[in-house]
Amino acid sequence: MTDKKTFVHPYIPNSDPRIREEMMKEIGITDIEELFEDIPEILRFRGTMNLPDPLLSEMELRNHIERILLKNTTCREFTSFLGAGCYNHHVPAICDEINGRSEFLTAYAGEPYEDHGRFHALFEYESLMAEMLDFDVVNVPTYDWTQATSTALRMAGRLTGRSEVLVSETVSADRLAAIKNYLIPVMKITIVKHDPVTGLMDLADLQDKMSPRTAAVYFENPSFLGIIEIQGEQITGTAHRNGALAVVGTDPLALGLLKPPSQYGADIACGDIQSLGIHMYFGGATGGFISSRDEEKLVMEYPSRLFGITKTAVEGEWGFDDVAYDRTSFAHREKGKEFVGTASALWGITAGVYLALMGPQGMTELDRHILQKTEYALKKITSVKGVSARFKASHFREFVIDFSLTGKTVAEINRALLTKEIFGGYDLGKDYPGMENCALYCVTEMVSQKEIDRLVEVLNEII
Amino acid sequence: MEKNTARLRKNFHQAKWDEEVIFQLHTPGEKGIIVPEVEEGIRQVAGDGLPLIPEEMRRSVPPGLPEVGQMRVLKHYLRLSQATLGADFNIDIGQGTCTMKYNPKVNEAIARDQKASALHPYQDEETVQGALGIIYNLEGIFKEISGLDRFSFQPSSGSHAIMVMASVVRKYHELRGEGYKRNEIITTIFSHPSDAAAAAIKGYKIITLFQGPDGLVDVKSLSKAVSDRTAALFITNPEDTGIFNPQITEFTRIVHEAGGLCGYDQANANGLLGITRSREAGFDLCFFNLHKTFGTPHGCGGPAGGAIGVTEKLQGLLPVPLVDKKNDKYFLNYDLPDSIGKTRAFYGVFPVILKAYAWVMSLGAEGLRTVSETAVLNNNYIMNKILAIRGATSPFSAGKRRIEQVRYSFEKMHRETGIGTHDVTYRMADFGFHMWSSHHPFIVPEPFTIEPTESYSKTELDEYLAGLQQCSEEAYGNHELIKSAPNNSVVHHIDSSFSDDPKKWAITWRAYLKKHGTKQ
Known part of the structure; x- marks a missing residue:
């Protein structure tokens, strides 16, 4: 006692x-x-x-943690030009409202009866995403873009019975490191070069590396470097002629105006939903989508939950249920398709709310806004002496700025910007050989013309 | 004031709105939200925007999203939320293995703070000292809870943490030149399916050991399974039966002697905080689910969060970056030459990490122990009562105490009345309860799994018991209501003929329209 x-x-x-x-x-x-x-x-x-x-009392607990969090400086206090896989977009109030609802927040894995709403909302998420992607199948979200791509490539491996994937050199280094770990020891990654002038995929190199071992070609559009890849059809065509699948990573936010991968030959599209009404949370609020045509052989390779719509015993009543549950590791342990468990469902519901609010007009207007702002920022920033755009290409939201001729490193510039309450672009030097003095700049609807002008002013002072 | 007593909610009815699918709410011209226009100065420089996309990459038809006004979108999703029975509403003890406990509201309020939500992962480290400090401090707490030496919160969930454990195991043997030879991972049938499935991702052959009459795998069958091909043992303890394996140190000894590593699946740790730890049991790795034991909400299936811990000899293999401290400054440490690399985007599921930190800080060492003692007391209390319900049994180890949950069976009732778990599951929904149907592997016939955690009062436990009692009485009496159930839930019996038929299944609305037309 x-x-x-x-x-x-x-x-x-x-x-x-x-x-x-x-x-x-x-x-x-x-x-x-x-x-x-x-x-x-x-x-x-x-x-x-x-x-x-x-800290037994709620008051003390809250004080304690808020005091720690006060040591952070946020992207609302400073102007941020950071993107690189995590994006500062506006989050509509209704997204937060629904995301915080007790019912959704604290439910888990009930039956399609008493948890009907969860199934319904996630089915709608799948459906709204399908409209952005112009594909008929979307999964209940997995952890993040990294996991979505990793699984899409494993799916390609199982579908083709082959073990090598060709991956574009411009994929995010953070993502590539995790994909690599996930594919070991079953699949091997071979990197396909990019054209140093345009940033687009080097098609000759792709052709060279294509072999009877190639299970899939993977590239992203817009790429990690913000470049709109215009050779989509050539790349997917090359993959298909060689019996490989084409897997394309994308941000659904860009697909209001940009062609979705399905329309230039992708077999599987994948990516993240963080841009769709979800706060950045230090890179921790992510959700990975996988999407494809509605073909049995493709569907049967998904490890994720897939919620489908159905009828009930009562005329006119919608019901929802798992589709092809027998694929999963719940049903067959190591004989199932990879593994499934708790992942990112509430972010999926939230992204669905975002798309429902935005509608077709909202998505096209937002993309137009971002394109205009990207163009403006790119022009203004490269007007600074010694500062240039690294690639001659069309960009969406992000672009690579080359500071080589300024005599200053990206780290030095970013430190100087920080003193002026600006988070400069992501330093690409350590990840990409040949981009030692380059930074990836990102502009969203959250950055105003005034802030871009101020960045340019400060850059002029620093350089 | 009189003391509250248990009462079965026989007049319960869940909200039913008969709500449309969002596409059916489409009203051309309605608008959910206004997107800001760019400033005039930007328009002058950048023009219209659309021509900036090369023609071959322009979308010809806008996405087929519905057009719905803002209040109607809100109402739609609020109604769907009401058709969902979260732990905030029900006595959520019928989703055994899931540890459905209270998710404190203050933690939600804290996590909604812009000081947490508006942080970018690539900000200068100077500007995220608070966030790094939370991760660093939570690691210290986990070291103490488990006795292991280093933790990473990069795993996105429990299953993901198993994949990360398998990655560390693989790297360890590779560095010792045994990567190819050691190609087997041993697990047990009552460990979570992911202990097998997520380990197999790393190319491992999975050897699954089955339980004996006491519900546990015996040492002899493990001895027979280990060899110089053994890479690791991944085992849950207590397993999903709630029975603690007292020979666990024998298990780790045998595997270590064969040159393998031992990974402890601590998904069922809610009864063990401050009671027993990974270190004393001889484990080299372990993981916890932040969304189970550590009080963060399940969110209809995520965001989840995992914590993987290792002993000193494996710490260099953890995913990068770790959070370290130097001269009173926290920093992201990428300097781990033998690291397996990365396993997810950035550093982990930060909002979940933050809530888990808040949860532990609201309890402390004594509080955590009280959590576990109470969870185990509640479990044994409810087991005692369930076993008194006609038709219910708990296979294996009769008369033994259980830790935090029990897998029960209605086989006897099913045999005697034709009413089984399936029927009870639906009928329980009529009283505002969950009793979920996932009890893999289906070794126990007519299974149900109850995990009361520490969160529910005795009165609430009694209320849930009254629901089970009612179902049993109906099984042995009048079948009418239990057969037609759910009667008071959101929807009625679902037509599952779509689920496995590629010609009928519809994973999206557009697929539904193609296969079934616009008629419901």
């Missing part, structure tokens, strides 16, 4: 000693320790965990 029995916590109603006594009596024990009699003494932790003192 210890004095710990006096500890009553609002989250633990039965920690009240009287209730505890009553329940112990009910099961015939006099000491709580009896419940752990099956754990051998050698395994028992008899000390007290050396943890910080708890």
Whole structure:
């Protein structure tokens, strides 16, 4: 018996000693320790965990954490030109409202009856995404773009029975490192070069590297470097002529005006939904989508949950249920398709809300806005002496700025910008040989003309 | 004031709005939100925008999204939310293995702070000291809870953490020149399916050990399974039966002697905080689910969060970056030459990490122990009562205590009445409860799994028990209501003929229209 029995916590109603006594009596024990009699003494932790003192009152807890968070400086306080896989877009108030709803927030994996709404909302997410992507199948989201691509490539491997993937050199280094780990030891990655002038895929190199081992070609559009790849049809055509699949990564946010991958030959599209009404959260609020045609052989290779619409016993009532559940690792453990578990469902519901709010007009207007702003920022920034655009290409949202002729490193420039309350572009130097003095700049609807002008002003001062 | 007592909600009815699919709300011209226009100065320089896309890449037809006014979109999703039974509404103990506990609202309020939500992962480290500090401090807490030496929060979930464990195992053996030889991972049938499936991603052959009459795998069958091909043992303890394997140190000893590593699946750790740890059991790796034991919400299936821990000899293999501290400054440490690389975008599921930190800080060492003691007390209390319900049994280890959950069976009731778990699952929804149907592997016939956690009061546990009791009485009495159930839920019996038929299944609205036309 210890004095710990006096500890009553609002989250633990039965920690009240009287209730505890009553329940112990009910099961015939006099000491709580009896419940752990099956754990051998050698395994028992008899000390007290050396943890910080708890903040038992809600007020103290909130003060403590808010004080820590105050040490952060956010992209709302400073002007941010950072993108590189995590984007600062406007989040409509209704996205936050629905994302925070107790029902969705605290539900998990109920049945299609009492959790009907969850199935319904995720089916709609799939459906709204399908309109952006012009494909008929979209999964319940996985963790992030990285996982979506990794799985899409594994799917291609299983579908073709081949083990090598050709991946564009301009894919995000962060993403590529994780894809590489996921494919080991089953599949091998070979990098396809990009054209140093245009940033587009080097088609000759692609052709050279294509072989009977090639399961898939993977590229992104817009690319990680913000370039609109115009050779989509040639790339997917090359893949198909060689019996390989074409897998294309994209941001659905760009597809209001940009052609979706399905329209230039992609077999599988994948990417992230973070841009669609989801806050950045230090890169932690991500959701990966995988999408394809509605062909049985493709559908049967998805590891994810797929929610479908159906009827019920009552005329006129919509029902929702799992489609082809038997594919999954829940049903067949290691014999299922990869693995499935808790991933990013609530972000999926939120992205659905975003697309429902935006409608076709909102998505095309937003893309037009971003294209205009990208063009403006690119022109203005490259007006600074010694500063140039690295690639001659069309850009969406992001572009590579080359500071080579300024005599300053990106790190030096970013440090100087920081003192003026600006987060400069992402330093590409460590990831991309040949881009040592280059930075990836990003503009969204959240950055105003005034802020872009101010960046240019400060750059003129620094350089 | 009189004391609250349990009462079965026989007049419960869940909200039913008979809500349309969002595409059916399409009203041309309606608008959900206005997108800001660019400034005039930008328009003058950049022009109209559209010509900036090369012609061959322009979308010819705008995406077929519905046009719906803002309030109607809001109403639509609020109605769908009402057709969802979160843990905030029900006594969510019927989703055993999932640890459906209270997700404190203050943690949500904290996580909604712009100081957390408006951070970019590539900001200068100076400007994210708060975020890095939270990750660093939470790592310290996990080291103490598990006894292991280093943690990474990069895993996006529990299953993902298993994949990361398998990646570390693979790298470890590769560095020792045994990568090819050691190609087997051993697990047990009552460990989560992902212990097999996510490990197989890394090319491993999976050896699954089955339980004996006591519900546990015996040492002999493990001894027979290990060899110089053994890369690792991945095992949950307690397994999904709630039975703690007392011979776990024998298991780790045998695997270590064969040259393998041991990975502890701590998905079922809610009954073990401050009671027993990975280190004492001899494990080299372990993982926890932040969205189970550590009080972060399940979000209809995510965002989840995982924490993988390792002993010192494996710390260099963890994914990069780790968060370290130097001269009172936190920094992202990429300097791990033997690292497996990366396993997800950026650094981990930060909002979940933040909420988990808040949860632990609201309890402390004593509080965590109280969590576990209470979760186990609640479980044994409810087991005692369930076993008194006619037709319910708990296979394996009769008379033994269980840790945090129990897998029960209605086989007896099914045999005697023709009413089984399936029927009870639907009928429980009529009283505002969940009783979910996922109990893989389906070894226990007519299974149901109850995990009461620490969050529900005795009165609430009694209310859930009253629901089970009612179902049993109906099974042994009048079948009418239990057969027609759910009667008070959102929808009625679902036509599952679409699910496995490629000609009928419709994963999106557009696929539905193609296959079934516009008629419902």
